[in-house]
Amino acid sequence: MRPRPLVPSSRKKEDVTSRLSGLKDLSIDERRARVADAMGVRAGVFEALSPEHGLTLEQADHMVENVVGVLGLPVGIATNFVVNGREVLVPMATEEPSVVAAASNLARMTRDHGGFVASATAPLMQAQVQVLDVADPAGARVRLLSAAEELVALANEQDPALVRFGGGVRDIAVRLVPSSRQTYVVLHLVVDVRDAMGANAVNTMAEAIAPRVAEIARGRTLLRILTNKADLRLTRVAATFDAAMLGGPDVVENMVDAAELAVADPYRAATHNKGIMNGITAVVLATGNDTRAVEAGAHSHAVGPEGRYTSMSRFEKDTDGNLVGTLELPMPVGLVGGATKVHPVAQANVELLGVHTASELAQIIMAVGLAQNAAAVRALATEGIQRGHMSLHARNVAVTAGAVGAEVDAVVARMVEARSVRAETAEEVLAQLRGRS
Ligand SMILES: CC(C)(COP(=O)([O-])OP(=O)([O-])OC[C@H]1O[C@@H](n2cnc3c(N)ncnc32)[C@H](O)[C@@H]1OP(=O)([O-])[O-])[C@@H](O)C(=O)NCCC(=O)NCCSC(=O)C[C@@](C)(O)CC(=O)[O-]
Ligand SMILES: NC(=O)C1=CN([C@@H]2O[C@H](COP(=O)(O)OP(=O)(O)OC[C@H]3O[C@@H](n4cnc5c(N)ncnc54)[C@H](OP(=O)(O)O)[C@@H]3O)[C@@H](O)[C@H]2O)C=CC1
Incomplete structure (x- = not known):
């Protein structure tokens, strides 16, 4: 089921705003009313976010094993976001104070410069099939590539629904991976998973084609599983942060230097990137997505060409002296499957976000990651975080x-x-x- 439209017909699109100054000073009920009104969503959208109406024990019992209860976490609303020209209020689930405030604060500083501009590649996930004991790995590679059409058809048969939605296998690739024991032949199945995170879909395909892969490669298969290094499913975001609002030219200079240390030094990069994930994980969690899959993809993407862990983001100064921030990461999130459709809070949060595709959701998540990062870097480059x-x-x-x-x-x-x-x-x-x- 698709989320309800963000803007009911009674409301003009131009009246929708995420610029909600002073939201922090309202009571929870007042905040709910203000947020629903500002976005033009039904007032009852927040019902599922009350502890008494959230995830029931019965629902939880169907989600994981040996259930004894559910865990409550605060959900706060990040204000001031404009993503690709659309005003959006973003639910963030986090236990950490100042995260929601910080993202809102820096999103505010992009508004006069058009907010966040984001784009995404096609939602391509990859599964790996590992082949062992191959006498001729180079020959096996060519045989597998020559059988691509047959393997693609076999994989697509596993998920006719995905193919109907416009997804399905797009390609296969074969890599030879030398190890201390032998050279493994590793086949990659590249699958367009549309609005799914895609793990179950591609794992099913990988398991189904494995016996035929073994035959063609003349070896035996072992692992058949998706890779969380989802480097063919990238989302990119950029924003211009206003120099005057940041605190002036010196602050911009210091922020660029602060960010450069993260590019150059893995010890700083780990903390800098943790700041980015403060924002990303909070929205991923709020929408019922797999936080570990996103984190694994993001950190693996932060390894540069020389094999060194580095910053996920970049900061530069533009010709007007403003700060330009950019972030590019794999963002394997879905709107179908996993907990997204099962968890009532996730569904309400998706409704509030008004997104209709996994790609739109990924772009908003990245905007929050960038704002979060800029907020921490600004604090660190000025008064300190404390x-x-x-x-x-x-x-x-x-x-x-x-x-x-x-x-x-x-x-x-x-x-x-x-x-x-x-x-x-x-x-x-x-x-x-x-x-x-
Ligand atoms: C905390 C602020 C925002 C205060 O900043 P401030 O300048 O004192 O805030 P302000 O009172 O002038 O308000 C400015 C705007 O911030 C927002 N805001 C401000 N306060 C609230 C609040 N209570 N509730 C909701 N929103 C709030 C809100 O949008 C507000 O606009 P308004 O609505 O008033 O027009 C600022 O100091 C900041 O951005 N600090 C950075 C905090 C941060 O990054 N926290 C993350 C946790 S630390 C960490 O884990 C990661 C780290 C730091 O190690 C990463 C790294 O090293 O890179
Ligand atoms: N390493 C990892 O990250 C791993 C993660 N996981 C878990 O896998 C889960 C996510 O897997 P995922 O494959 O997304 O979930 P699902 O299998 O639940 O959902 C995907 C399926 O939904 C159906 N579908 C309906 N509408 C659409 C649409 N618009 N676009 C795409 N598919 C659609 C498709 O087929 P159909 O109707 O036939 O179902 C598709 O195969 C998460 O819970 C994750 O935690 C699991 C293993 C490993």
Whole structure:
């Protein structure tokens, strides 16, 4: 079933906006109403996001094994995103404070420059079939390539629905992979998986063709599984961040230098890329997609031509002195299959996003990754991460110390003012507030 249209006929497209200043100051009910109104979606879209209406135990029991419960995670709305000219409010599932605020903050700084421009290749996933004990690996490669038509037809027979939707096998490739034991012949099945993440679809095909592959190669097959290095399913995004909003020319210069360290140094790249994944994983999770598949694909793509782990993104200064950020990654997400269709919260989040194809979803996810990255780099290149991050993390610290209701904001304000976001400080402030100092 397709998500409902984002903009009901009663609402003008030009009235839809993701620029929701001050959303943080509203109650949860007010936020829900404001977000639904701003996007022109039905008010009830958020019902599934209430703990009492979310994933039921019965549904959970059908999803994984030995179920004893479900886990709640906050879902926050990232504001200010314009992706390929479309205003979009993005649900993010994350346990980490400041992530949603940071993405919203930097998305705001792209709006005067057209927001995020994104594109995606065809949704091509690949499965590998490993062949062992081949006497003539080079000969086997040519025999397999010559039998491509037969192998493609056999694979496509496994998933007539996918073929009906316009997907199916597009190509086969054969690689010879030397190892410490022998040279393996590895056949790649390249499959257009349309709006699926595609793992089940391509794994079924790989298992089905394996016996014939073994015959043609004159060896025996072992692994028949998708590769998470989904380097034929790339999504790219670029955005211009306004120099003045960032804090001026020096901030732009420092951000470029900060980002360059991640290009040059794997120790910095790991943290820089973690910042990108803060945004990406949160949207992937909110839409019921496979976070591990996306993470495996992203990190494997961050290995440069010399085999060194590097930054996933690039930052440059344009001729007007603004900061241009770009990000290119495999983004194997789906709108059908996996948990996306089973989990009521995922379905509601997809409805809010108003996406109709996996490719549109991938492009929004990448925009969030880039905004997230720019936010962290800006904080690091200016005041440091702790002020913004810790002032939002302070709410966790206050609650852990026992603050409830209005006490939470009061304890947070005092900790931020004292620049001491620590359990001890929270306990002291709480004791003072309760007249027990
Ligand atoms: C935290 C901010 C945004 C504050 O920044 P600020 O300048 O104090 O914020 P502001 O109060 O001026 O508000 C500016 C806008 O930010 C958003 N915003 C601001 N506050 C909120 C809030 N409470 N709730 C929702 N949205 C918020 C919101 O869009 C707001 O616009 P408005 O709506 O007011 O017109 C900033 O300091 C920032 O971007 N910091 C970066 C934080 C970050 O990157 N966190 C990620 C976790 S750290 C990490 O895991 C990764 C890391 C850092 O290691 C990666 C790396 O090393 O690269
Ligand atoms: N290494 C990895 O990353 C692995 C991941 N997984 C898991 O695999 C799951 C995802 O697999 P996936 O193949 O996406 O899921 P599904 O097999 O559930 O869904 C894909 C199927 O949906 C049907 N379909 C309906 N509409 C469409 C459409 N518009 N576009 C494409 N297909 C459509 C197709 O055929 P039909 O109607 O015949 O079903 C297609 O084969 C995730 O849960 C993931 O965690 C599993 C193994 C390994």
